[in-house]
Amino acid sequence: QLPFWDKSLIMKKNFLSILSLFLFVPFFGQQVALNSQYLFNDLAINPAVAGVKNYTPLTFSFRRQWAGIDEAPVTQHLIAHTYIGKSAGAGVNFYNDASGPTRRTGFNTSFSYHVKTGNRSKLSFGLAGSLTQFIIDRDRLITDIPGDIAVLNNSNNQLIADCNFGLYWSGERHFLGVSGFNLFENKTDLFALTTPVINTLDRVFYGHGGYNFKLGAVLDIQPSVVFRYMLNSQFQLDGNLKFTVKDAFWLAGSYRMNDAIAIMGGVDLGSFQVGYSYDLGISEIKTYNTGSHEVFLGIKLNREPKDKTPWRKRNKVYSN
Numbered sequence: 001q002l003p004f005w006d007k008s009l010i011m012k013k014n015f016l017s018i019l020s021l022f023l024f025v026p027f028f029g030q031q032v033a034l035n036s037q038y039l040f041n042d043l044a045i046n047p048a049v050a051g052v053k054n055y056t057p058l059t060f061s062f063r064r065q066w067a068g069i070d071e072a073p074v075t076q077h078l079i080a081h082t083y084i085g086k087s088a089g090a091g092v093n094f095y096n097d098a099s100g101p102t103r104r105t106g107f108n109t110s111f112s113y114h115v116k117t118g119n120r121s122k123l124s125f126g127l128a129g130s131l132t133q134f135i136i137d138r139d140r141l142i143t144d145i146p147g148d149i150a151v152l153n154n155s156n157n158q159l160i161a162d163c164n165f166g167l168y169w170s171g172e173r174h175f176l177g178v179s180g181f182n183l184f185e186n187k188t189d190l191f192a193l194t195t196p197v198i199n200t201l202d203r204v205f206y207g208h209g210g211y212n213f214k215l216g217a218v219l220d221i222q223p224s225v226v227f228r229y230m231l232n233s234q235f236q237l238d239g240n241l242k243f244t245v246k247d248a249f250w251l252a253g254s255y256r257m258n259d260a261i262a263i264m265g266g267v268d269l270g271s272f273q274v275g276y277s278y279d280l281g282i283s284e285i286k287t288y289n290t291g292s293h294e295v296f297l298g299i300k301l302n303r304e305p306k307d308k309t310p311w312r313k314r315n316k317v318y319s320n
Contacts, residue, residue, distance in 0.1 A: 033063070033073065033075040033077075033095065033097040033104075034063070034065065034073075034075075034292075035061065035063065035075075035077070035294070036063075036254060036256075036262045036264060036277040036279055036292075036294050037061060037264060037275055037277055037294060037296045038208070038226055038238075039210075039224065039240070039242070040057075040059055040061075040273065040275060040296055040298060041059060041061055041077055041079055041296070042177075042208070043079050043081050043091050043093055043110065044077055044079060044093055044095070045177075045179060045206045045208065045226070045228075046126065046166040046168055046177045046178075046179040046206060046208070047091070047108065047110035047111075047112065047126035047127060047128035047164050047165070047166045047179065048110075048112050048124040048125055048126025048166035048167055048168035048177060048179065049081065049091070049110075049112070049124070049126065049166070049168055049177070050081040050082075050089035050090055050091035050110040050111065050112040050124075050126060051081055051082055051083035051084060051088060051089010051090060051091070051112055051114065051124075052083075052089065052112070052114065052122070052124055052168065052170055053081075053083075054083075054303070055300045055301060055302055055303040056080065056081070056082035056083075056300070056301040056302045057079070057080065057081065057298055057299070057300060057301075058079075058080045058298065058299045058301060059077070059078075059079045059080070059273075059296065059297065059298040059299075060076070060077065060078050060079075060296075060297045060298075061075075061076065061077045061079075061294060061295065061296045061297075062074075062075070062076050062294065062295045063075040063076075063292065063293070063294040063295075064292065064293045064294075065279075065292040066281070066285065066288070066289035066291075066292060067289055067290045067291055067292065067293060068288065068289040068290045069288055069289045071099065071100035071101075072099065072289065073097060073098070073099040074097075074098050074099075075095070075096065075097045075098075076095065076096045077093065077094070077095050078093075078094040078095075079091070079092070079093045079094075080092055081110065082301075082302065086114075087113060087114045087115070088111070088112065088113055088114065089110075089111070089112040089114065089124070090109075090110065090111050090112070091109075091110040091112075092107060092108065092109050092110070093107060093108040093110070094106075094107045095107065095108075100140070101136055101137040101138070101140035101141050102134070102135070102136050102137075103134070103135045103137075104132060104133070104134055104135075105132070105133050105135070106130060106131050106132035106133055107130070107131060108128045108129070108130045108164060109128060109129055110126055110127070110128040110164075111126070111127055111128070112124045112125060112126040112127075112168075113125050117169065118171065120171050120172045121169065121170065121171035121172075121174075122169075122170065122171075123167070123168070123169045124166075124167070124168040124169075124170070125166075125167060126164075126165065126166040126167070126168065126179070127163070127164070127165055128163070128164040128165075128166075129161065129162075129163055129164075130161065130162045130163070130164060130181075130182075131159065131160075131161050132159070132160050132161075132162070132201070133157070133158070133159050133160075134157070134158045134159075134160065135156060135157050136156040136157075137156070138156050157191060158189045158191060158192075158197060159189060159190040159191050160186055160188070160189065160190070160197065160200065160201060161186055161188075161190060162181075162182045162183065162184050162185070162186045162201060163182075163183045163184050164179065164180065164181045164182070164183065165179065165180050165183060166178065166179030166180070166206075167179070173211060173212040173213075173214070174209075174210070174211045174212070175208075175209060175210055176208075176209040177206070177207070177208050177209065178205070178206065178207050179205070179206045180203060180204070180205050180206075181201075181203065181204040181205075181206075182200075182201040182202060182203050182204060183203060185200050185201060185202065185203060186200060186201070187200050202230050202231045202232060202233070203230070203231050204228065204229070204230045204231075205228070205229045205230075206226065206227065206228055206229075207225075207226070207227040208224070208225065208226040208227065209224065209225060210222055210223060210224025210225070210240070211223065211224075218245060218246055219243065219244070219245055220243070220244040220247070221241070221242070221243055221244075222240075222241075222242040222243075222244070223239075223240065223241050223242075224239075224240045224241075224242070225237065225238060225239050225240065226238045226240075236256065236257060236259070237256075237257045238254055238255065238256045238257070239254065239255045240252055240253070240254040240255075241253050241254075242264075247268065248267060248268050248269070249266075249267055249268075250264075250265065250266055250267075250268070250275075251264070251265045252264040252265070254277075256279075258282070258283060259281065259282065259283050260279040260280060260281050260282055260283070260291075260292065261279070261280050261282060262277050262278065262279045262280070263277065263278050263280075264276065264277035264278075265277075266296065270300070271299065271300050271303065272297075272298065272299060272300070273296070273297070273298035273299075273300070274296070274297060274298075275295070275296035275297075275298075276293075276294070276295055276296070277293075277294045277296075278291055278292070278293060278294075279291055279292035279293075279294070
């Protein structure tokens with residue numbers, strides 16, 4: 001019978017050993033970083049979102065996953081997109097996702113084309129090109145066997161290009177989108193063109209939608225879902241419910257299937273947005289961490305006024 005501290009030490013070593021297996025194959029597992037506040041960072045999951053808003057959003061998010069576990073994933077997103085004329089949009093998403101000795105850094109550039117489907121709705125087609133660098137810091141990998149071939153033969157710096165596509169139907173109160181990432185599953189390393197990449201990015205598919213119910217002049221309730229499926233992996237489903245008071249303060253809850261329950265809140269100050277979410281794990285890994293934290297900051301640039309009625313029509317006395 002081992003004492004408690006020996007059991008705890010062995011359990012921790014076993015967990016880190018299992019975690020290290022995923023670090024050796026970074027192109028599988030959590031290839032696309034998790035994001036609880038996807039309603040504000042929706043360009044990260046669908047390139048067709050570019051330019052659909054009547055302002056230019058500039059957002060930054062920081063996520064620390066599984067707090068309490070050394071070298072757990074830490075993710076940053078810097079996103080901006082804008083409309084180009086009345087029927088097109090463009091955007092960019094810079095991301096950095098570090099986990100232990102591995103790091104995934106890159107960007108997507110998106111272009112979208114919008115088609116009117118009604119007086120207050122439109123269908124957007126989006127296409128994005130991505131460039132992602134994968135880095136493994138071999139100096140931070142400690143193995144029982146000196147000069148382990150599994151470490152030495154694993155490239156520590158790869159640059160992969162790929163393509164993403166999306167559709168997005170939106171209106172004054174609803175949104176519905178589908179998208180696919182890493183469509184080519186490119187196996188060419190731009191740093192070593194003659195050496196094919198064995199483990200590459202798998203295709204990832206998203207489906208997301210929601211509807212905003214307005215209760216009087218004060219309260220809005222918005223249920224929404226996001227579906228995520230990566231080939232050779234289990235699908236994931238998030239269910240969200242968001243309450244907004246006076247278009248300024250919001251509180252939301254989210255359930256991520258077999259993974260976590262998230263509580264989110266924030267404030268919209270007109271030109272600025274601030275949000276925070278806390279994920280409480282419900283999977284077996286919850287024993288080893290104290291939850292996940294995510295902070296969101298947003299700026300609304302080039303805001304169009306709510307009242308677009310020409311001045312002369314609003315002042316008929318003077319116009320006459």
